[in-house]
Amino acid sequence: MSVLTRRHLLRRAALSASAVPAGRLSTSTAAAAVAGATLAGCDADPEADDARRTAPDARLGLRFPDGFGWGAATSAYQIEGAAKDDGRGESVWDTFSHTPGRVRGGDTGDVAADHYHRYVEDLDLMKDLGLATYRFSISWPRIQADGTGAPNQRGLDFYRRLVDGLHDRGIAPMATLFHWDLPQSLQDIGGWESRDVAYRFADYAEAIFEALGPSVPVWLTINEPKTVVQNGYLQGHHAPGLREPDAAYLVAHHLQLAHGLAVRALRATGSASRIGPALNLHPCYPADDAPGAAEATQLYDGYENRLYLDSIFKGAYPADVLAxxxxxxxxVRGIRDGDLAIISSPVDLLAVQYYTPIYVTGDGGTVRKWPTSEASWQQIFPDGMYDILTRVTRDYGDVPLTVTENGLPTPDRLAGDGTVDDIGRIAFLRDHMAAAHRAISDGVPLESYHVWSLMDNFEWNEGYEQRWGLIYIDFPTQRRIPKRSAHWYRRVIADNSV
Incomplete structure (x- = not known):
C-alpha cells in the first residue's frame, strides 16, 4: 500500500464517519427539515405538501403489500447488560468502553438497558407495538467466553427463552450472529486480522444453528463489516480502537470470509432457515459537475458499497478498489484460492441498513447537502433510501431485501406528564417509509422494514448521549416509556400503511 493510498483511506474513513461539520437540529427543526424533503413519486398536491410540513405525522395513504413485515432492531452489547452474568466472557467492547477517553462520559455497556434481566417486559412491549419481526443479535462471548470451545449452556438458554418468547407473541425472530462484540480473547491473538478468527466464527455459528435450529427463520451473518473496518481500524473510535490502514482491508476480507463460512455452516445443517449479510449501504453522488467528481464518486462507492456487495453477489472484489x-x-496478498467462492456462497436475502448519503468532490472529499441529525455524520435524505434499494435490485438482481436499520437520534426529553414527544423521529421514519414504498412500487422485492432502534441503548462511542429508540429508557430506573413515535408506529403496523 502506497503512502498516498494510506492517507486517502484515513481521509475517506474520517469523511465517511462525519462528512462536513454541521450543527445539530432541534426536534422541531429536524421535523421541519424532514417533512420538507421532497419525495419524488409521492402525492404532489400542494395542499398535501403543506399538510406534511405542518403535521409531520400526517398520513400519506401509502399502503404496503399484504404480509409486509414491520419490525424493530437492537444489538446485544447495546441493550443486554449483564456483562459478567452466567459465564459471559469479555468482548472488545468491554475493553474499549472501560478504557478512559474512549466513550463519551466514560459510559460502558455493563448494564445498558438491562434487557438480559428484563427481556419479558421488552417482549410484551414488542407485542403491544404489534411487531411482526424482531431483529436482535447474539453475543458471541455469551456463547463462547474466549471465542472457542463448547458453547455456554446458560448463554444458549437465554436466547432460547428469547426466541420462544417471540414465537409465543407471534413475532418472527431475525437473529444476527455478529454485531461487533468480538471475544477479547480472539482480539488478543490478532482479531479479524487473523484468518483463523473467520474459522472460529464458523464454529460459533454452527453451535448456534444446532442450538436454535429452525426456531429462527432468518439468520444474518455479519452486521456492517464496513463499520468494523472504517471505525475500528481506520479511525479508531470503535473497538478495537486501531488506526492501521494496512490492516483495515485485510480485516474486511476476513469478515467477508467469515460471512461465507457461516452461510455454508447453515447449509450443512440442512436447515430451511434463510440467511444473508447485513450491510450498511451509503448511496454516493457527485457533489457537483467538477472535473473528476464522477470518477472520484465511483471509487468512493467501491469502498463504501461494491467491496462488500460484489464479493458476495458477483464473486469478485471491485477491480478499481484492488488497484x-x-x-x-x-x-490483496491475503486473498487465497477459493476464498471468493466461499464468500459468494448463495444467500437467501440481503439486509440493507440506510442512514445517510455521501456527496463526493473531485478531489475525493465530501460535502454536506442536507440537514443532519444529532449524529453529525447523518444527513437526512429520504430519497437515498429509494436510490439504494433500487440500485441493489438493478445491479444485483431480484434478491429479496429487508431493511434492518433505519432511524435517527433526537433530543428526547421525558416531560412532566410522563410522555416523550419525538415528532422529528416520526417525520424521519414516515418519509423514509414512503421512499421504501416507492421502491416497492418500482419493483424492488422488499419484504420487511425494521426501525433502529426498538429502545434507547448504549450508542457505542457516544455512550448514552444519543437516543435512537421508539421506547425511552430512563437508565437510572430502567423504566420503559413508549415515545410518541412508538404510538405512531403501532398505528402504521395496524393499518399496514403510512
Whole structure:
C-alpha cells in the first residue's frame, strides 16, 4: 500500500464517519427539515405538501403489500447488560468502553438497558407495538467466553427463552450472529486480522444453528463489516480502537470470509432457515459537475458499497478498489484460492441498513447537502433510501431485501406528564417509509422494514448521549416509556400503511 493510498483511506474513513461539520437540529427543526424533503413519486398536491410540513405525522395513504413485515432492531452489547452474568466472557467492547477517553462520559455497556434481566417486559412491549419481526443479535462471548470451545449452556438458554418468547407473541425472530462484540480473547491473538478468527466464527455459528435450529427463520451473518473496518481500524473510535490502514482491508476480507463460512455452516445443517449479510449501504453522488467528481464518486462507492456487495453477489472484489489498494496491500496478498467462492456462497436475502448519503468532490472529499441529525455524520435524505434499494435490485438482481436499520437520534426529553414527544423521529421514519414504498412500487422485492432502534441503548462511542429508540429508557430506573413515535408506529403496523 502506497503512502498516498494510506492517507486517502484515513481521509475517506474520517469523511465517511462525519462528512462536513454541521450543527445539530432541534426536534422541531429536524421535523421541519424532514417533512420538507421532497419525495419524488409521492402525492404532489400542494395542499398535501403543506399538510406534511405542518403535521409531520400526517398520513400519506401509502399502503404496503399484504404480509409486509414491520419490525424493530437492537444489538446485544447495546441493550443486554449483564456483562459478567452466567459465564459471559469479555468482548472488545468491554475493553474499549472501560478504557478512559474512549466513550463519551466514560459510559460502558455493563448494564445498558438491562434487557438480559428484563427481556419479558421488552417482549410484551414488542407485542403491544404489534411487531411482526424482531431483529436482535447474539453475543458471541455469551456463547463462547474466549471465542472457542463448547458453547455456554446458560448463554444458549437465554436466547432460547428469547426466541420462544417471540414465537409465543407471534413475532418472527431475525437473529444476527455478529454485531461487533468480538471475544477479547480472539482480539488478543490478532482479531479479524487473523484468518483463523473467520474459522472460529464458523464454529460459533454452527453451535448456534444446532442450538436454535429452525426456531429462527432468518439468520444474518455479519452486521456492517464496513463499520468494523472504517471505525475500528481506520479511525479508531470503535473497538478495537486501531488506526492501521494496512490492516483495515485485510480485516474486511476476513469478515467477508467469515460471512461465507457461516452461510455454508447453515447449509450443512440442512436447515430451511434463510440467511444473508447485513450491510450498511451509503448511496454516493457527485457533489457537483467538477472535473473528476464522477470518477472520484465511483471509487468512493467501491469502498463504501461494491467491496462488500460484489464479493458476495458477483464473486469478485471491485477491480478499481484492488488497484487503489495496490498489489502489495495486506488484503490483496491475503486473498487465497477459493476464498471468493466461499464468500459468494448463495444467500437467501440481503439486509440493507440506510442512514445517510455521501456527496463526493473531485478531489475525493465530501460535502454536506442536507440537514443532519444529532449524529453529525447523518444527513437526512429520504430519497437515498429509494436510490439504494433500487440500485441493489438493478445491479444485483431480484434478491429479496429487508431493511434492518433505519432511524435517527433526537433530543428526547421525558416531560412532566410522563410522555416523550419525538415528532422529528416520526417525520424521519414516515418519509423514509414512503421512499421504501416507492421502491416497492418500482419493483424492488422488499419484504420487511425494521426501525433502529426498538429502545434507547448504549450508542457505542457516544455512550448514552444519543437516543435512537421508539421506547425511552430512563437508565437510572430502567423504566420503559413508549415515545410518541412508538404510538405512531403501532398505528402504521395496524393499518399496514403510512
Amino acid at each position: 487503489d489498494l495496490g498489489p502489495e496491500s495486506r488484503m
